[in-house]
Amino acid sequence: MRNIFLPIVPLIFFVNSAFASTVDNESNAKVLVQSSFARESIPGTSISSAYMAINNISTKDLRLISATSSVTDRIEIHEHTMANGLMRMRQVEYVDISAKDTVLFQPSGLHLMIFDLKQPLKAKENITITLHFDDQSSIDVNYIIKGLKQKKHHH
Numbered sequence: 001m002r003n004i005f006l007p008i009v010p011l012i013f014f015v016n017s018a019f020a021s022t023v024d025n026e027s028n029a030k031v032l033v034q035s036s037f038a039r040e041s042i043p044g045t046s047i048s049s050a051y052m053a054i055n056n057i058s059t060k061d062l063r064l065i066s067a068t069s070s071v072t073d074r075i076e077i078h079e080h081t082m083a084n085g086l087m088r089m090r091q092v093e094y095v096d097i098s099a100k101d102t103v104l105f106q107p108s109g110l111h112l113m114i115f116d117l118k119q120p121l122k123a124k125e126n127i128t129i130t131l132h133f134d135d136q137s138s139i140d141v142n143y144i145i146k147g148l149k150q151k152k153h154h155h
Helices: 008-027
Strands: 031-039 048-056 062-068 074-083 086-091 095-097 102-105 110-115 126-133 138-146
Touching (some): 048 138, 062 074
Antiparallel strands (some): 048 102, 062 095
């Protein structure tokens, strides 16, 4: 009867070790991403935008260099700026996030532009975007899709 349980013991140890390793990796996280959401795509278009707060909880400066997702082959980091009284949007190559600091990605500021969506994004759905940093680390972030704001017309 003893021999029946022996092969199971190493397997249980391996599973527990893998779980402990995952927990350790999570506790050594360098960034904490909060308030993540993306916009529902406008009917007839294949673009959207995503927002979040990236909190660098490490003691070293980090640089966000790219983002990827299964919903598209093209995500760019963009920034809105005011120039000569006009709001302009331009692509930026990276975003620096100082140690122990938070960078906001918000409407009319930094944001992720999602191009060439494979399917329209619909309110209340979720997508995952992977953020990639210059130290070769990355983090998968869940984004809830928020609906388009409907403006009411008053006559």
